Amino acid sequence: MNYIIIGNSAAAVGGVEGIRQIDKEGSITIISEEPYCTYSRPLISYFLAGALNEDKMLYRDTDFYKTNGVNLLLGTKALSVDTENNWVTLAGGETIGYDKLLIATGGKPFMPPMIGSDKKGVYTFIKRDDAERLKAIAKPGSKAVVIGGGLIGLKAAEGLVKCGVDVTVIELANRILSTILDDQAAAIVQGVLEEHDIKVILNNTVSEALGSDKVTGVLLKDGTQIACDMVVTAIGVRPNTDIVCGTVINVNRGIVVDGHMRTNIDNIYAAGDVAEAYDIVYEDMRVTPIWPNAYMQGEVAGRNMAGDSAIFDAGFARNSISFFGLPMITAGIIKPIGAEYEVLSMTIPDKKIYKKAVIKDNKLVGFIRLTDIDRAGILTGLIKNKADVSAFKDKLLNDDFGFVYMPKKQRKEKLLGVKRI
């Protein structure tokens, strides 16, 4: 059996490990555009902030490929897929044939519609190379404007501040981290950013990067000008679906897959940030560009390519992130609209604690835990298992929320795996 995986990040590694759980013999080839052994993209923030150096960004040991019998093609771009003849065409012109193909090409940065985005000094913050570029020019005294107050933008901002850079963040929405926090929680986090000298401008965006060939400042939508030496665009990622352009592979926002991670073509799978799959909380098809999601989808795809019929049933947004030591864990629907949702929340402002639980049809569908993140995974589990929380929903925000609050039968099923008491 001949497996090809396009990509070398979380979903690809998941794919390799998934295949090898079932098929120890088949040949696996990884086509990696980047010239690096698999590394963890989330770790580039730690690298920029000086918390670790290059060799600590690896996601697996360097002997991972040898141990798993993977033929690794680094620095090789895959251009197109021929679904009729089952081969992949590489940038150099050669073709490689496959029996099963996993497309794990991830995401590419979404470029804002601003004038001057091609000037020198405008950076993205997705890949390792992006971080190395930024780190090289991030010196005390320089000024940066970060476009986008989401996860990536704020991580870039934090890293730059730790390098001594003066940072201003421009966010289009009415709050930072709008995909994972509601207004109250976002306000608390913004306060912490501002304590660390990050300037935050909400409800605005950059219309033009100013300067001749090198950026010297930005012009905002409302006419404000801000001087700066560098601009980091971080308004989001889109699935990197270029490879399937012109093929019959079904693409919506991302490459559409079923519960087995299979595309509409029988022997072609997709996983990770490039894939559009079923979200169990929103109950529709979404792209969920989250590291755990990518790995798990890749693993399911790998197993199924090797003959299993595994189902991926844990597709929903969930994030663990922290800024300047302020941790937060969020999942699912955090700003519900509609009467069918029940919302519980509590806050202890001087401790920067904020907790929220969103319930629909007696099931937990979302939560926010700011500062007090202990055991938040129990709530993640309740979402994933679609557990009935009616018996203990008033305890969900407790400091000591745990299995002890569940009815005995429910608790024993979860902890002991027994169906009777």
Add this chain to the structure above:
Amino acid sequence: MISYILPEFLVLRDENRCIQCEVCVRQCANDVHYLDTKDGKVKSDDAKCVNCQRCVTFCPTHALTIIQNPQEFKANANWTKKAITEVQRQAETGAVLLTGMGNPEAYTVYWDKLVLNASQVTNPSIDPLREPMELKTYLGRKPDMLEFDKDGKLLTKLTPQLVLNAPIMFSAMSFGSVSLNTCESLARAATELGIYYNTGEGGLHSSLYRYGKNTIAQVASGRFGVNPDYLNAAAALEIKIGQGAKPGIGGHLPGEKVKAEVAATRMIPEGSDAISPAPHHDIYSIEDLRQLIYALKEATDYTKPVSVKIAAVNNVAAIASGIARAGADIIAIDGFRGGTGAAPLRIRDNVGIPIEMAIAAVDTRLKEEGIRHQVSLVAAGSIRNSADIVKAIALGADAVYIATSALIAIGCHMCQKCNTGKCNWGIATQDPQLVKRLNPNIGARRLVNLITAWEHEIKEILGGMGINSIESLRGNREMLRGVGLTQKELDILGIKAAGE
């Protein structure tokens, strides 16, 4: 108004060993230990300590010791600290002094004044590891004589017998005075050992019916939990007339201990005090007792032995004779050292007679009247070890009932506060937080260990006497000698003095 009562015990904490882990804080049901948040140190309020030693046992660094409060009154052999403190307590409360477990006063322990024989030269010792040693005991009425037909087949109808692998049974401890886990431990151990346990007057909880074959169901004056299923579930029935700890008065279970399960099993409302009247109000004469004995036999189709339990009091021999003639198959006699979950202190410590004397007197009287075979005698009231058992049987008992030693085996530390319902070891309590502490897996195992050890010791002692069957020991006064006893005591016990 300040209390004159000083703490009975002092808690000594070795600060070099204490790691402030708070295990003692969590385990004390009397809230003696607490964490002082001002300095992060664990401290103790001595006044509440009952010396149950739960904290001492659980402390992972053995940092705790409980001692008697060394505070003394002026030396007085008559007005002892105890006598003074009891007056003070009653002056403060106006209440009857209540207590738990058995009489702790310094009356003579007659077991310790009896010594046993051993074989030397003639009638050689038997090695129990090499030769069969029979401890099997049958409790019940034995026939006057046996009739066989010409082919040797037995014609005489035998009355129902309890068959014990060893002459030891677990005595009556009611569900309510003790926890369900305690009852479960006793029931399981009895089943595994091939002996019996007694339900006491609390009835039989539904979850324990499966141990019915090893259960003696008690019918006490309150008739708690008595219904046809209860009677038929058990292997034998016992009419409780009295118990050694409180002869003449009935049982008392405070309402706080009558939780849902206890109430359901006793067939009374939850939270109500469960008071057993002093007499059975339908037994005012020996004829009435005979009527009840036969009513129970009728209800169970004459398939189960009926026992009658009495406290050892003056004239116990005459009483026993009457009970035997009333049709009882077994008479259980409970001496004045017997334990209890709750009793007035004065009655526990002053009423009743020693079981050693009682058994000897009853055995002698029944033999004199030629009716000894009509009943089996069970001795109770502080059997502390295997030597006590051997002596009890030599004095005339067929078997013994043990209770205090069984509870000590599973965790009781004799703090004597059973009546408060705050037993730290999960035994004499219904508080669900405390009841958990007795794991029946562990409880049953420890009871089996104890009885198994005692069985080995009894076999060794019998072997040493040159006896290979418990039957040869029963009532065999010749195997006993008295040490430091008066002639009158020797006469009542029916034994010779050492040297004779």
Add this chain to the structure above:
Amino acid sequence: MKRVYALEEYCVGCRLCEINCVVAHSQSKDIIWAFKNEEARPLPGILVEEMKPVSFGLQCRHCDDAPCVKSCITGAMHKDERGAVVCDTEKCVGCWTCIMACPYGAIKRNESNTKVISKCDLCPDLAQPACVTNCPNEALIYVDRR
């Protein structure tokens, strides 16, 4: 693979399991020294949940399909030869993604030194986990329930 299971019927909430876990993972393995003198005392891998009269110990279930292993962004969280889930704290960056992933809430933050996670490692150096051996009421059992 044997795992530790808690029997809530017998747990008395003493937390000796937590204490013995700390001692077993301390430097000195001496309870008094570990609690009085060791600077960076380890966190217990087992946590006793309590709402009287119910209590029980809960630690990492060492799941066959461990979500923490699949979610870990550095590859620090992995399965060892026994099949137990363990964390290579050299690689751990304290991102707390595993805390988000663990449906049992069995992973703790250890911020005493560097920011890393702390959890049950199924006592690799002992014949039986320290919590099981030292539970005074046999409320923890170590069995293979497959």
